[in-house]
Each structure stands twice: as structure tokens, then as C-alpha cells.
Amino acid sequence: MKTQLEAARDGVVTDPMRRVAEAEGLEPERLRTLIAEGKVVLPYNPIHRPELARGIGKGLRVKVNVNIGTSANRCDLAQERRKLEAAHRYGADAVMDLSTGGDLREIRREILAGCRLPIGTVPAYEAFETARRERGDFTAMTADDLLRTVRRHGEEGVDFVTVHAGLNRDSLRRLERDPRILGMTSRGGSLTARWMRTRDQENPLFERYDELLDIAREHDLTLSLGDALRPGCVQDATDRGQLEELIILGELAQRACAAGVQVMVEGPGHVPLDAVAANVQMQKQLCGGAPFYVLGPVVCDVAPGYDHITSAVGGCLAAFHGADFLCYVTPGEHLRLPTPEDVRDGIVAARIAGFAADLARGRPYASRRNTEMAWARRRLDWARMYELSLDPDKARELHGGEDRHSDGETCTMCGDLCAIKVDGTEIARDSD
Numbered sequence: 001m002k003t004q005l006e007a008a009r010d011g012v013v014t015d016p017m018r019r020v021a022e023a024e025g026l027e028p029e030r031l032r033t034l035i036a037e038g039k040v041v042l043p044y045n046p047i048h049r050p051e052l053a054r055g056i057g058k059g060l061r062v063k064v065n066v067n068i069g070t071s072a073n074r075c076d077l078a079q080e081r082r083k084l085e086a087a088h089r090y091g092a093d094a095v096m097d098l099s100t101g102g103d104l105r106e107i108r109r110e111i112l113a114g115c116r117l118p119i120g121t122v123p124a125y126e127a128f129e130t131a132r133r134e135r136g137d138f139t140a141m142t143a144d145d146l147l148r149t150v151r152r153h154g155e156e157g158v159d160f161v162t163v164h165a166g167l168n169r170d171s172l173r174r175l176e177r178d179p180r181i182l183g184m185t186s187r188g189g190s191l192t193a194r195w196m197r198t199r200d201q202e203n204p205l206f207e208r209y210d211e212l213l214d215i216a217r218e219h220d221l222t223l224s225l226g227d228a229l230r231p232g233c234v235q236d237a238t239d240r241g242q243l244e245e246l247i248i249l250g251e252l253a254q255r256a257c258a259a260g261v262q263v264m265v266e267g268p269g270h271v272p273l274d275a276v277a278a279n280v281q282m283q284k285q286l287c288g289g290a291p292f293y294v295l296g297p298v299v300c301d302v303a304p305g306y307d308h309i310t311s312a313v314g315g316c317l318a319a320f321h322g323a324d325f326l327c328y329v330t331p332g333e334h335l336r337l338p339t340p341e342d343v344r345d346g347i348v349a350a351r352i353a354g355f356a357a358d359l360a361r362g363r364p365y366a367s368r369r370n371t372e373m374a375w376a377r378r379r380l381d382w383a384r385m386y387e388l389s390l391d392p393d394k395a396r397e398l399h400g401g402e403d404r405h406s407d408g409e410t411c412t413m414c415g416d417l418c419a420i421k422v423d424g425t426e427i428a429r430d431s432d
């Protein structure tokens with residue numbers, strides 16, 4: 001079996017490529033070229049066959065990822081199913097199962113079976129957690145355990161995996177020589193660093209990267225190169241540790257591409273607004289144009305409870321400057337495992353960020369939809385306004401609830417003084 005990247009290089013337009021090209025309004029041949037150049041990935045494990053295939057990268061609509069999954073403190077599969085429903089209902093483009101509590105394989109099986117979107121995981125979570133449960137200490141995990149776990153995720157149908165392969169002895173040393181306020185806040189990164197220090201060994205995902213590539217190629221697992229040294233507060237952003245790791249990630253991305261493995265690169269978590277553009281430009285430059293998957297970025301650290309907003313601000317700017325894939329952040333970030341309501345709020349915030357960036361970058365789909373909304377407002381056509389909303393449920397709920405204006409035509413903001421009505425809706429033209 002060929003990966004989507006290998007097929008693209010052989011000049012073949014696959015069925016998922018055709019579907020994605022149609023959804024994006026691109027010529028299939030143009031999409032094939034971008035995949036062949038490593039500038040677009042199409043996470044599509046043939047075992048899972050997500051019916052809603054997604055392309056991520058240059059020239060495409062900005063995509064949004066949703067993290068769901070259990071923790072040791074809260075393990076409720078029914079709640080995870082509701083989060084998955086929210087991901088489908090509110091327009092996510094991909095779902096990552098980050099479960100660390102309960103029966104991890106069973107949870108993943110359920111999510112894979114119920115998810116129509118590409119699914120990502122972090123296999124290291126399972127490998128570390130299994131060692132902790134079975135041998136009493138997560139550092140008892142072996143390099144073989146870790147690679148076996150990656151393989152199993154591929155065999156089960158996972159479409160993309162985050163691997164913290166860029167953390168090595170050099171980047172750890174760099175971090176130690178240039179200390180931070182918050183050290184390491186990537187969960188996979190900090191577990192890997194503790195494992196390396198305790199065992200005095202190199203990171204297996206770095207040391208045995210060629211084996212990892214063989215596994216990924218076999219299952220067409222798209223690699224998402226995780227940034228273990230992503231800053232956890234804006235004061236730590238763009239420091240030597242982060243940049244050292246980014247250089248390594250660029251080299252690893254190049255090796256993945258050369259091996260026919262689809263690859264994207266993850267980016268910084270907390271970055272001040274004035275450094276967002278530079279971070280995107282450095283990633284694109286150092287990683288050969290590989291798709292950039294940003295976590296946030298969260299642009300200030302003082303809004304717990306509202307970090308879906310701090311990250312939407314950063315995500316919008318990042319996407320405007322070329323980031324391709326936004327990892328949503330929920331109001332629960334830094335506070336708790338997200339609830340299904342948090343998931344909804346996080347998705348909509350990230351979609352607003354992506355849409356606003358696409359609109360400003362002149363993407364035709366965004367401009368069409370935005371213009372249609374303006375005309376629907378002009379006509380006071382509420383049904384159409386709901387339909388065009390990024391969260392139709394919320395728009396319907398707020399406008400059509402108990403507070404609805406008695407004339408049924410305007411809203412309670414201005415009521416009889418409705419500016420649109422007073423000024424004459426007869427000017428409205430047919431927008432179709």
C-alpha cells in the first residue's frame with residue numbers, strides 16, 4: 001500500500017484527494033502537487049477511512065482539532081461520547097483522543113468507531129501509563145513498548161499521531177542552560193524528559209526515528225511532530241530550548257517526507273501577540289513548508305476560564321500568517337478536564353479564528369458565506385442567519401427565546417427602532 005504522499009509523488013490522485021479537492025474548491029491536480037511537496041497532509045488511515053477526509057496545509061481552509069479523552073480523575077465514557085457528538089455538531093475537522101484514564105484501548109475503539117473525522121492520538125500516553133499500571137513506574141516503559149504502541153495505534157486505524165521525537169539530549173541540555181519560569185508543560189514531553197533522565201537514555205522516538213518512519217509508512221499514519229519544549233507562559237516564549245527543538249523538528253520533518261511519510265509540525269502554546277507572526281514564519285522556513293499545527297497560541301496568561309478566547313486571538317493571527325491547523329482550547333484549559341459544553345465553546349472560538357483569518361486572506365468560501373450573512377441581515381431573514389452562523393444553535397437560542405421581540409421580525413436590541421427596518425428592507429437584493 002502506498003501512502004497518500006507516495007501516491008501523490010507517483011502522480012496518482014486518490015479518492016480521498018478527489019473528495020478533499022472538491023470540498024476545498026481546488027483542482028485535484030493542484031492538491032496532489034501540494035501533497036507531493038509535503039505542504040499539505042491528508043490524514044487517512046485506510047483502516048479507519050474517515051468519511052469526512054480533511055486536507056491540512058497550504059492553500060486550504062484553516063482546520064480545527066478537538067481534544068477529547070479521559071483522565072485518571074474523570075473517566076466517563078458517556079461524557080466522552082457527548083464530546084464527540086459536539087465535535088461533529090459544531091464543525092470540528094479532526095479529533096484527538098488524549099485519554100489517560102480507564103481502559104485506554106476500549107475508549108479508543110469506541111471513539112474510532114463513532115468518529116467520522118480523522119482521529120489522532122499520542123501513543124506515548126498509553127505506553128507510559130501501561131508501564132505505570134503494570135510495573136509500578138512509568139519510567140519502566142521500554143523503547144520497544146513505545147514503538148509497539150505506535151504500531152498498534154496504526155493497526156487500529158488511527159489517522160495521525162503526535163510524537164515528541166524532537167526532544168533529545170541536546171535540546172534538554174539547552175533547556176537546562178536557559179531556565180524558564182514554567183519549564184516544560186507538554187505532558188508527553190515532560191514524561192519523556194523524566195524517562196530520559198531517570199534511565200540516562202536518549203529519547204527512543206529520536207534515536208529510533210527510522211523505525212518509527214517504517215511503522216508510519218506501513219499504516220499511512222501522519223506524523224504530527226510534537227513540541228515538547230513549547231512555552232507554557234508568554235515569558236518563556238521563543239527561547240533557546242524552543243528554537244533548538246524547532247530546528248530538530250525541521251530535520252525530522254524532512255526525513256519523514258523523504259521516506260514517504262506525511263508529516264506536520266506542532267507549534268508553541270503560549271506566545272505574546274507580537275511574536276506570533278515570527279513563530280509561524282520560522283516554522284515554515286525551518287520545516288520546508290510542512291503544515292503547521294498550532295496549540296492556541298495563548299497570547300496572555302491571566303484569563304483562566306476564558307482561554308478559548310486568549311487562544312482564538314493568537315490562533316487567528318497565526319492562521320493569518322500561515323498556520324494551517326488550530327488545536328482548540330476550551331474555557332476549562334488550565335482548570336479542569338473539559339465538559340461537552342466546554343468542547344462546544346472551544347470549537348466555535350477556534351472556528352471563528354480560522355474563519356476570520358481565511359476571510360482576511362481572501363479565501364472565496366469565507367467571503368461568500370460572510371457576504372450571504374450580510375444580505376440575510378439586510379433582509380431580516382432569521383432562518384438564513386441561523387443557517388450561516390458558526391453556531392446556529394446559539395443564534396437560534398438567543399434570538400428566538402423568551403426574549404423575542406413581539407413583532408417577530410426584528411430583535412429586542414432596538415425593537416421598533418430597528419435600523420434595518422426603518423431604513424427600508426426593500427432595497428435588499430436577491431443574494432442567491
Ligand code: SF4
Pocket residue numbers: 410411412413414415417418419420421
Ligand atoms: S433590531 Fe437592531 S440589532 Fe436587531 S436586527 Fe434590527 S437593527 Fe439589528
